[in-house]
Amino acid sequence: MKKKLSTLSVLYRVLARDIRVALRRQSDVAAVFFFFIIAASLFPLGSGADPKLLKAMAPSVLWVTALLSCMLSLSRIYASDHADGTLEQIMLSNQPTVLIVLMKILAHWALSGLPLVLVAPLIGVQFNLSGAELQTLALSLLMGTLALSLIGSIGAALTLGIRGTGVLIAILVLPLYIPVLVFGAGAVNAVSIGMSANGALSLLGAVLAMALVFSPLASAAALSIALE
Amino acid sequence: MKKKLSTLSVLYRVLARDIRVALRRQSDVAAVFFFFIIAASLFPLGSGADPKLLKAMAPSVLWVTALLSCMLSLSRIYASDHADGTLEQIMLSNQPTVLIVLMKILAHWALSGLPLVLVAPLIGVQFNLSGAELQTLALSLLMGTLALSLIGSIGAALTLGIRGTGVLIAILVLPLYIPVLVFGAGAVNAVSIGMSANGALSLLGAVLAMALVFSPLASAAALSIALE
Amino acid sequence: MKFSTSNFELTANDLSAVRGERLLFKQLNFSLKNGTILYLQGANGTGKTTLLRMLCGLSKPYSGVINWCGNNINELAEDFHQNILYIGHLPSIKEDLTALENLQFSLALTGDSFDFAHACEVLKLLGLGKALHLPTRVLSQGQKRRVALARLWLQNLPLWILDEPFTALDVAATELLKQKIEHFANAGGVVVMTTHQEVLINAPNFVQLRLEDLDKPNHNLKN
Amino acid sequence: MKFSTSNFELTANDLSAVRGERLLFKQLNFSLKNGTILYLQGANGTGKTTLLRMLCGLSKPYSGVINWCGNNINELAEDFHQNILYIGHLPSIKEDLTALENLQFSLALTGDSFDFAHACEVLKLLGLGKALHLPTRVLSQGQKRRVALARLWLQNLPLWILDEPFTALDVAATELLKQKIEHFANAGGVVVMTTHQEVLINAPNFVQLRLEDLDKPNHNLKN
Amino acid sequence: MKNIDTKTDLQRLKFNWLQFASPKTFYPLAGKIIPWCAAGAAILIAYGLYLGLLVAPTDFQQGEGYRIIFVHVPAAWFSMFLYLLMALYAGLGLVLNARLSYMMATAIAPTGAMFTLVALVTGSLWGKPMWGAWWVWDARLTSELILLFLYIGYFSLKAAIDDKNRADKASAVLAIVGAINVPIIYFSVKWWNTLHQGASVSLTQAPAMAAVMLKGMLVMTIGFWLYSIAVVLMRVRAEILERDSKAAMLRLD
Ligand code: HEM
Numbered sequence A, B: 001m002k003k004k005l006s007t008l009s010v011l012y013r014v015l016a017r018d019i020r021v022a023l024r025r026q027s028d029v030a031a032v033f034f035f036f037i038i039a040a041s042l043f044p045l046g047s048g049a050d051p052k053l054l055k056a057m058a059p060s061v062l063w064v065t066a067l068l069s070c071m072l073s074l075s076r077i078y079a080s081d082h083a084d085g086t087l088e089q090i091m092l093s094n095q096p097t098v099l100i101v102l103m104k105i106l107a108h109w110a111l112s113g114l115p116l117v118l119v120a121p122l123i124g125v126q127f128n129l130s131g132a133e134l135q136t137l138a139l140s141l142l143m144g145t146l147a148l149s150l151i152g153s154i155g156a157a158l159t160l161g162i163r164g165t166g167v168l169i170a171i172l173v174l175p176l177y178i179p180v181l182v183f184g185a186g187a188v189n190a191v192s193i194g195m196s197a198n199g200a201l202s203l204l205g206a207v208l209a210m211a212l213v214f215s216p217l218a219s220a221a222a223l224s225i226a227l228e
Numbered sequence C, D: 001m002k003f004s005t006s007n008f009e010l011t012a013n014d015l016s017a018v019r020g021e022r023l024l025f026k027q028l029n030f031s032l033k034n035g036t037i038l039y040l041q042g043a044n045g046t047g048k049t050t051l052l053r054m055l056c057g058l059s060k061p062y063s064g065v066i067n068w069c070g071n072n073i074n075e076l077a078e079d080f081h082q083n084i085l086y087i088g089h090l091p092s093i094k095e096d097l098t099a100l101e102n103l104q105f106s107l108a109l110t111g112d113s114f115d116f117a118h119a120c121e122v123l124k125l126l127g128l129g130k131a132l133h134l135p136t137r138v139l140s141q142g143q144k145r146r147v148a149l150a151r152l153w154l155q156n157l158p159l160w161i162l163d164e165p166f167t168a169l170d171v172a173a174t175e176l177l178k179q180k181i182e183h184f185a186n187a188g189g190v191v192v193m194t195t196h197q198e199v200l201i202n203a204p205n206f207v208q209l210r211l212e213d214l215d216k217p218n219h220n221l222k223n
Numbered sequence E: 001m002k003n004i005d006t007k008t009d010l011q012r013l014k015f016n017w018l019q020f021a022s023p024k025t026f027y028p029l030a031g032k033i034i035p036w037c038a039a040g041a042a043i044l045i046a047y048g049l050y051l052g053l054l055v056a057p058t059d060f061q062q063g064e065g066y067r068i069i070f071v072h073v074p075a076a077w078f079s080m081f082l083y084l085l086m087a088l089y090a091g092l093g094l095v096l097n098a099r100l101s102y103m104m105a106t107a108i109a110p111t112g113a114m115f116t117l118v119a120l121v122t123g124s125l126w127g128k129p130m131w132g133a134w135w136v137w138d139a140r141l142t143s144e145l146i147l148l149f150l151y152i153g154y155f156s157l158k159a160a161i162d163d164k165n166r167a168d169k170a171s172a173v174l175a176i177v178g179a180i181n182v183p184i185i186y187f188s189v190k191w192w193n194t195l196h197q198g199a200s201v202s203l204t205q206a207p208a209m210a211a212v213m214l215k216g217m218l219v220m221t222i223g224f225w226l227y228s229i230a231v232v233l234m235r236v237r238a239e240i241l242e243r244d245s246k247a248a249m250l251r252l253d
């Protein structure tokens, strides 16, 4: 009888597999990234090139675009596993589903949220944001995108196997994203008008903490409902 | 030997089926619609509540959001037909693929673009747009969304059967959408600063005409490549 | 049963297929006339599905040509398509539509008009009487296949290309399908099919073609 | 072959299943001990797949309970899951990964460590020697099934739940799988399986259970 | 022996309680309650409107326009209250696996959405004279809008899943997750400086408004409450009928 793997190493393998599958399609990971860049660049195109207007729009445009790009890639978390039957195997694992779900969310964040955090300041420069604003932008996105992946996972799990999922996820998830957006963009806005971003950032932290606790539970429940 | 159906009645059936499948899931059609409303409402949240800034942002925000909502529903055109094998049957039809493709695009537009045209003025009011601006907005969206469905169909066909399609479509299609966006939002911006929208609108018309001619051809070619 | 072309011929000349860096088959030649059943055999992965899709024109051969009544099928395009009934290993039905709606659409694609009463009859014959108005999503595997196969009863096309048509069918449905195929061939239709199940088909013109694994002629799993 | 629990029992008490407004089966009772093969039979749509998924705990019965060694499987949850090897009719493999990567992940899910050399051996035995490093997307239907089935050789779990395992397999692979199942049952494992193919399985404890169509007791397609 | 007795007693108790929650007993009970609630609602709402529109004095600052408060405020309260109630029933449904609970949640949603819409519309009608704009993007207004979206999400998800059982459960999870928005709406005026005014009725402080206004609002609130009960119970009854006529086709002994 062979030795059984420990919980940690099982979880590590789940994480590693999800990342590997995503990287096998590099275009997929690159896509979230480029979507963010392209979509953010659409706004200046639509509004003419008044630099003041751009600077004023920047926090909301960058944050909303980041939010939309995270949202667009949500279906990656579970949909393909559901379509090919792997999800059933995952639910039949000997490890608690909640933990496995958490790993899948982290994998999603590492490959969709994290890259945005890195590239956002670059785009911010194009919108004439100052150094302090850029820092706050990056920090708020770092916390915010993780919260987005966590919250989004619930929507992704609830809509599994339903047609026209893309848009339905959006409806379910966008209202829940709003606090993240308000505090995230609020932090940047605060810096723009010379105030401290601490208030907004700590509220963002609170949202993140709540999401970390509740989202895996809710997602696991949603998954077992979806497979019924 | 029974009588064969005429080309027109075959095409009519393709159109009717696509619309029926979509309406069978009313929620699906409603979803594009609500996505537009919700996403447009995100921007004011991210930017605080300065009415002047909002009015200035409005054309680009409304147009970009309309564009994103059309794009999100693009996968509906072919993806599910591909997944369940119906697309192969469609390619084996005794009617020219180009015409069938055109019908599928029209069905998509009727259920995703058209509703936006109807609701956009309502949202425009929330952004304090004037009557003339609202009219131009509706007119530019009427032409523009059809062009978006046509152009988007090429991207949808090219990315068939590829994982993480949502985001990949976005990348392929967004650059092609830029002329539509520039002329569409440009028309509204022109009215805002008291100029005539005719120039921008006729350019938009030209884009639409080109898309009508080339997109079905390109989509049909892309489909036969995707199935190979 | 009558067909639009009363005499026809499907010929393959020197066909070969390559996937990745693997040669699946080469120099395949055959000619199928009215009333022939071509039964493709071969172990998993020898290229049966690949060949069937080529015969429909869905994928292009690496070399060689396929002719329909003497004309290259790629040039005929729609003119060739209106003769084939292809059922692949996917059920080819929309899960959101009912069985009847699915059939109506399939028929429209080849320009056939839809006779509602007849379609109900066929579905009942296939044991789907209770499921006529359910979205096909909720049907079992075998029931989905039956919906797809109902086209064989409803459409009037001279060439059937069937990729493992017996998959997921229970004994009764297998028997029904087998008889249908025999009957079709006797009436002059051409069938190209594969199956791993042992189904004994009685037809005057029953041709077997075995695809071999070119990589390992003496593979340890002899088939 | 040895198992973590040397003595175990899977019992179903008064199970019933409802889908939509249809009662699929009711008052199903059985108890499976070491070495038993339960062969589920029934026409298409009688509820075989539904029952198998219930036995895994993936869906809940409409009424009745399922016990594993006397405890309700819903309460056992992960403690029950670590005993089952379920292979549904979907291949359950990620098309972007190779066969080996897929197996490694499947094994990790039940906490089994992965022996690379052994896995290669098994895949070769299953005729996939050339395909070890191809993404499974390009494999044929039958080859995909073989990758999924390789778990039977690699994992060491006492309860197998197999939904039409012979689908898409060629004759050689069918034979191989049949022997594997017999061998497993002889070593004390429990198997619950369905298949429409006629496969003769020799095992001391071979139990057949036939699900009937409750709606139409004298349906015209007698099975 | 004694132990076993207690256990069966407990079981019987639990059984009775659950039986009360079973659609069969619920249906006639609801039938009896509905007329009373409906009549009460009609009387109280009429009385409340009379107090609000005719009896209450004209406000020296806001003129006659303020009278919209008698509809606006109770509607806003109910939009939030009903959401919480819906989430509660949804949660109960998940825990007890009770059909009736899901039915209640489903039946509450349209009424809740309606009150949300009423609060939004009356609010923006009022906003035009007060703030000079139909709509401003302030925290309370926006979060009330989000509440509407949450209701819409709940409907959409329910409509998108055709298996009733799964639809019930999935939308229940969504309802519970969305409940997080309610405190945000309620406290938004405190957390952010907004145009919208803060709470003027609270349990801990003396009410800041005229007694007659307070009375009018309370009467309207109770009227809305009775209205909600009547409408929700009617919907549940319709739902029970529909589901049971289908269930009757099951021949499960
Ligand atoms: C569309 C616009 C509006 C929305 C969505 C809205 C929303 C709400 C909500 C949710 C509440 C209940 C919260 C609570 O009890 O703490 C409320 C209460 C109230 N609203 Fe509005 N409101 C809007 C416009 C207005 C306007 C224009 C005014 C007047 C200037 C106003 C005055 C009040 C008052 C006085 C209360 C009662 C606060 C209390 O006593 O607790 N609202 N509104």
Ligand SMILES: Nc1ncnc2c1ncn2[C@@H]1O[C@H](COP(=O)(O)OP(=O)(O)OP(=O)(O)O)[C@@H](O)[C@H]1O
Binding pocket: C019, C020, C021, C022, C024, C042, C043, C044, C045, C046, C047, C048, C049, C050, C051, D131, D134, D138, D139, D140, D141, D142, D143, D168, D170
């Ligand atoms: N990129 C590739 N590199 C190497 N081999 C490939 C590649 N793509 C496909 N193949 C091989 O091509 C073959 C395709 O076979 P096909 O699906 O036609 O088989 P089949 O005879 O229908 O088998 P089955 O009985 O399992 O359905 C498989 O053996 C597959 O491994």
Ligand SMILES: Nc1ncnc2c1ncn2[C@@H]1O[C@H](COP(=O)(O)OP(=O)(O)OP(=O)(O)O)[C@@H](O)[C@H]1O
Binding pocket: C131, C134, C138, C139, C140, C141, C142, C143, C168, C170, D019, D020, D021, D022, D024, D042, D043, D044, D045, D046, D047, D048, D049, D050, D051
């Ligand atoms: N919503 C519904 N309304 C009515 N019947 C339904 C509904 N959902 C599922 N069914 C029926 O439930 C049954 C499910 O059967 P299941 O998939 O378990 O069959 P099976 O025995 O595995 O069949 P097969 O041999 O074809 O795989 C089917 O008969 C299907 O028609």
Ligand SMILES: [Mg+2]
Binding pocket: C048, C049, C050, C163, D140, D141, D142
């Ligand atoms: Mg094949």
Ligand SMILES: [Mg+2]
Binding pocket: C140, C141, C142, D048, D049, D050, D163
């Ligand atoms: Mg089955």
